[in-house]
Amino acid sequence: MKNLLDVRGLSKRFGGLTAVSDISFSMKRGEIFGIIGPNGAGKTTLFNVIAGQHKASAGGVTFDERDISGYSSDAIARLGIGRTFQAVTVFKSETVAENLRRANVLRRRHNPLAVRSAAASEDRFRAVASFIGLGDHLDGVAGDLAYGLQKLLGVGMAMLIEPKLLLMDEPAAGLNPSEKREAGTLIRRLRDELGISILLIEHDMPLVMDVCDRILVMSQGAKVALDTPSEIKRDSRVIDAYLGDDYDFA
Amino acid sequence: MVYQMLMNGALAGLIYVIMALGFTMIFGIMRIVNFAHGEFYMIGAFVVLLLFGSLGLPFFAAVLAGGVAAAVLGMVLERLLFRRLVHDEMPGMIMSLAVAIILKSLGLITFGPAEHTVPRPFTGTWQAFGAVAPWDRTVVAICALIILAIFYLFLKHSRLGLAMKAVAQDPETASLMGVKSGQIYRAAFGVACLLAGLAGALMAPIYNVGPYMGEMPMLKAFVVVILGGLGSILGAVVGxxxxxxxxxxxxxxxxxxxxxxxxxxxxxxxxxxxxxxxLGRTAR
Amino acid sequence: MRKTYLAYLIVAALATLPWVVGGRYVFHVATMITIMIPLALSLNLMLKVGQLSLAQAAFMGIGAYGAVLLTMRLDFPPMLSVFAGGLLAAATAAICGPVFLRIKGVYFALLTFAFGQIVNLVFQEWTSLFGGNSGIYGIPKLSVFGMRFSTTQHYYLFGLVFCAVCYVALRLLERSEIGRIFQALKEDETLSRSLGSNALAWRVAAFVGSALIAGIAGGIYGFYIGFLSPDAFTFWLSVDLIVMNVVGGATSVLGPVLGAIFIVPLPEFLREARAFQLLIYGVVLIIFLVLIKDGLVTLFERRKPG
Structure with a gap:
């Protein structure tokens, strides 16, 4: 079977600054693929370009055998690329249930002329809520939830667009150790139970090394290495890229 | 013919630049779209109508007074009404509409709906390359150039000007560096209204003076600013x-x-x- | 929520007031209110997607001139013209919307401002079609099912019906899934788009809907007043609509209704001086912006928590 995602020579420049420079990689279906690198390496910019929030300065992206270069972010979402954001992004003043309902409606009626599909049930969000473990918090106001739960809600909302690929931007940042373990479990369950491939940006090395099948290392916008976790741990270039940063390669 | 059009265009363009500069500066620094900008232009013109037209004071003194009057009023209104809405785009825009309505109505109440003429301080024409330029417009253009030069020096070299540029480019860093934002807002509003007042004052003898006179320059300033990029100084000049x-x-x-x-x-x-x-900044 | 019914009751009582007080002039003011309410609601619809449109007066003008000219030049039945004028305004919005709404917020407000000014200049300068500043005279009366609208009362009743239709439509919209979508787009567009929502298409839809309402209101105005000139459709009318939304409370559909009822009769006490009207509008606007941020509607509705 063909690759799920092909990123070909992607670059993004802001004025004179090159944030992402000539990045290429491919993801297989069902893969959990990690992107690591020091702060400012261009990881989030790379996400934003893949998700259509920024236009690429050069290069292209193929997803599910379709060239999605230049597509708008909402069109890309509808084709099956969900994403979560680095800072929690939920509708803070609304309840968990309302957040999930909105996610449900936004995809289903993505434009004024979209026909309601009968298959999409109003209550689909309950199944998602229990999958992410927020079944008991449906009436809580999102902004009042603990940080970790808000991040879970963000994942749940992205799940409601039924993605084939989920881009997760630092899902474990700001979580305590036990929450981090749960995040790792959730990422695996998304793949194993729902068949969602995962593209993951994360600073937490134990988590990345544990869940990812392959890892791309970026530094200053460029690719440093791309390999399996066990190889990455041994790669001297990777260790160089991190020199000066207190990263723990446990 | 071509020279004539070039000359007319440059004259009009300079006034647009002065209007657009103040407008774009207030937006760049405070994120407030000032719909009352045309009314500060009107105030400058009314001061010239009073001081030069009626009382017979020297033209340039009246122009200067017009600019200062607009600037002082601008600073007062900034402190009383706009300061609380900084970076809150929609209410800021609506507040500026309220100010525009009030200033226009005060203009109507004081001077009536009719347009007044201001006597021309300069008459006659001069010629170059087959183009004819009236002296009054030429003087306006020269004054506009002087104002732009002073404004440029102010932004480039004065402490206040540099601080204003810093706040416009990156408010957070600027505040970390100890720039007092309140002072900057007052200065920005003051300078912007000074520019609008001066523009109105200079144009008073060329067009008629009335409460609705600010609408067209404001429309032009909007167009210029969208063309050049909201918040961009160079964009305002080029646009x-x-x-x-x-x-x-x-x-x-x-x-x-x-x-x-x-x-x-x-x-x-x-x-x-x-x-x-x-020439606008690209969003990141 | 019971207080909302109190507001409905008050509005209904006010609606019958012209018959109690009587007099042609009272009916005139009441009719003007029923024309301004849909216009204020049309702006409210744009505010629901988080965009401030300054083109509403222009859409009203397009509807008014369109309807009147269809009847006077092409012999359309007046009632048909009113709706055709609305469709014309909606079509204009559908053509301009995808361009205007590519950019949001302040830029959109500035673009719609410029658009409104240009439309008004076209009304002024294209004299062969629009009659220029001297306007269009001798507009026939509206009629429905062969019954001619001969008195102000007829227009008032018709206006009331149109207001009710607009209000109910917007209320239903607010409570429907679309209301949920609008709220999501307004609160966080990046998030909404990452969930697959075509923000641009929805904003254009709101823009077209608001132009339709404004255009129909314009048509009713044209046939009611019987005389059209460009200065009825300037930028300052759009500003009046903003005043109504701020004073009534833009967060609710009831807000602009209350705002129009409060604001439209205000200048009638000062009919002699347009200057003092403007002054009062400005002062009222500042008072509400600074002191009563959520508008009159807060008297009748509980604020949502959060």
Missing amino acids: GLLLGLSEAFLSTLLSPLAALIASFAMVLIVVIVRPNGL
Whole structure:
């Protein structure tokens, strides 16, 4: 079977600054693929370009055998690329249930002329809520939830667009150790139970090394290495890229 | 013919630049779209009407007084009404509409709806390359150039000017560096209204003076600012001259309405091709 | 929520007031209110997607001139013209919307401002079609099912019906899934788009809907007043609509209704001086912006928590 995602020579420049420079990689279906690198390496910019929030300065992206270069972010979402954001992004003043309902409606009626599909049930969000473990918090106001739960809600909302690929931007940042373990479990369950491939940006090395099948290392916008976790741990270039940063390669 | 149009365009363009600079500066620093900008232009003109037209004071003294009056009023209104709405775009815009309505109504109450003429301080024409330029417009253009030069030096070299630029570019870093934002807001509003007041004061003898006189320059400032990029100083200069010249050519060759519609079409094309304006900052 | 019914009751009582007080002039003011309410609601619809439109007066003008000219030049039945004028305004919005709404917020407000000014200049300058500043005279009366609208009362009743239709439509919209979508787009567009929502298409839809309402209101105005000139459709009318939304409370559909009822009769006490009207509008606007941020509607509705 063909690759799920092909990123070909992607670059993004802001004025004179090159944030992402000539990045290429491919993801297989069902893969959990990690992107690591020091702060400012261009990881989030790379996400934003893949998700259509920024236009690429050069290069292209193929997803599910379709060239999605230049597509708008909402069109890309509808084709099956969900994403979560680095800072929690939920509708803070609304309840968990309302957040999930909105996610449900936004995809289903993505434009004024979209026909309601009968298959999409109003209550689909309950199944998602229990999958992410927020079944008991449906009436809580999102902004009042603990940080970790808000991040879970963000994942749940992205799940409601039924993605084939989920881009997760630092899902474990700001979580305590036990929450981090749960995040790792959730990422695996998304793949194993729902068949969602995962593209993951994360600073937490134990988590990345544990869940990812392959890892791309970026530094200053460029690719440093791309390999399996066990190889990455041994790669001297990777260790160089991190020199000066207190990263723990446990 | 071409020289004539170039000259007219440059004259008009310079006034647009002065209007647009203040407008874009307030937005860049405070994120407030000042719909009352045209009314500060009107105030400058009314001061000239009073001091120069009625009381017979020297023209340049009246112009200066017009600019200062607009600036002082601008600073007072900034502190009383706009300060609380900094970076809150929608309410800020609505507040500026309220101020515009009040200033316009005060203009109507004081001077009536009719337009007044101000005697011309300079008469006659001069010629170069087959183009005829009236002296009064030439003096306005020279004054506009002087104002722009002073403004440029102010932004480039004065402490206050540099601080204003810093706040416009990156408010957070600027506040970390100890720039007092309140002071900057007052200065920005003051300078912007000074520019608008001076523009209105200079134009008073050329066009008629009335409570509705600010609407057209404000529309032009909007067009310039969208063309050049909201918040961009260089954009205001380029956009203003571009608009002045294109209008001069089109209104001579076609009609003033055609020129206006063409400038609007130009804006739409810029919006489609470069949504942040010709020289606007690209969003990150 | 019971207080909302109190507001409905008050509005209904006010609606019958012209018959109690009587007099042609009272009916005139009441009719003007029923024309301004849909216009204020049309702006409210744009505010629901988080965009401030300054083109509403222009859409009203397009509807008014369109309807009147269809009847006077092409012999359309007046009632048909009113709706055709609304469709004309909606079509204009559908053509301009995808361009205007590519950019949001302040830029959109500035673009719609410029658009409104240009439309008004076209009304002024294209004299062969629009009659220029001297306007269009001798507009026939509206009629429905062969019954001619001969008195102000007829227009008032018709206006009331149109207001009710607009209010109910917007209320239903607010409570429907679309209301949920609008709220999501307004609160966080990046998030909404990452969930697949075509923000641009929805904003254009709101823009077209608001132009339709404004255009129909314009048509009713044209046939009611019987005389059209460009200065009825300037930028300052759009500003009046903003005043109504701020004073009534833009967060609710009831807000602009209350705002129009409060604001439209205000200048009638000062009919002699347009200058003092403006002054009062400005002062009222500042008072509400600074002191009563959520508008009159807060008297009748509980604020949502959060």
